[in-house]
Amino acid sequence: MSDQLEGGCFCGAIRYAVTSKxxxxxxxxxxxxxxxxxxxxxxxxxxxxxxxxxxxxxxxTYRNPDKPDAVTRAFCQKCGTHLTTERPGLEELVLKVGTLDDPSVFRGPKIAIFCEEKQDWHVIPEDLTTFATLPSSA
Ligand SMILES: [Zn+2]
Ligand SMILES: [Zn+2]
Structure with a gap:
């Protein structure tokens, strides 16, 4: 993965660059x-x-007002693309891979989380580490 990633929402109103790995x-x-x-x-x-x-x-942004530990999700107000999630207690931001200009640089996930809420028809590659909810590092 290159050190400089760029992306944005579907309509182009919001753009971003990621300057570190x-x-x-x-x-x-x-x-x-x-x-x-x-x-x-x-x-x-x-x-x-x-x-x-x-x-x-x-x-x-949207945050569920009924959940004390709710995440905050950021969207484009024009096209609705969901870009990032901010989770209480997590230093980093969750960045949605589909918003990268070139999503192929992602080259696939390493872990799968919240598997206890998955649908039977969701596919999890065999080499992934799975977690019922959240691992301490994600
Ligand atoms: Zn947009
Ligand atoms: Zn989720």
């Missing part, structure tokens, strides 16, 4: 991700907030 590559099977992905897992990388530089429109 992402720490972790994963797929998340949680029920919330199924809403945002179209039903499958979400593919993501962890990036430090300082290394993620946005340009263009400011993303709008």
């Amino acid at each position: 992402p720490r972790l590559k994963a797929q998340c099977h949680c029920r919330a991700c199924q809403y945002f992905s179209g039903g499958g897992p979400n593919y993501y990388m962890l990036v430090s907030p300082e290394s993620l530089v946005f340009s263009g429109d400011a993303p709008s």
Whole structure:
């Protein structure tokens, strides 16, 4: 993976650059991700907030008001693309792989998380380490 990654939302109103190497590559099977992905897992990388530089429109955010530990998800207000998730207690930001200009640089996840919420027809490659919920490092 190159050190400088670029991406943005589907309509191009929001652009970003990632200036340091992402720490972790994963797929998340949680029920919330199924809403945002179209039903499958979400593919993501962890990036430090300082290394993620946005340009263009400011993303709008959503946080479930009923959950004390709810994550904050950032979207393009024009096209609805979900770009990042901020999780309480996690230093890094969750960056959605589908928003990269060239998603092929992801080259696949290493771990699968929230497998206890997965659908029977979700596919998890055999060489992945799986977690029922969250590993301590992701
Ligand atoms: Zn957009
Ligand atoms: Zn998830």
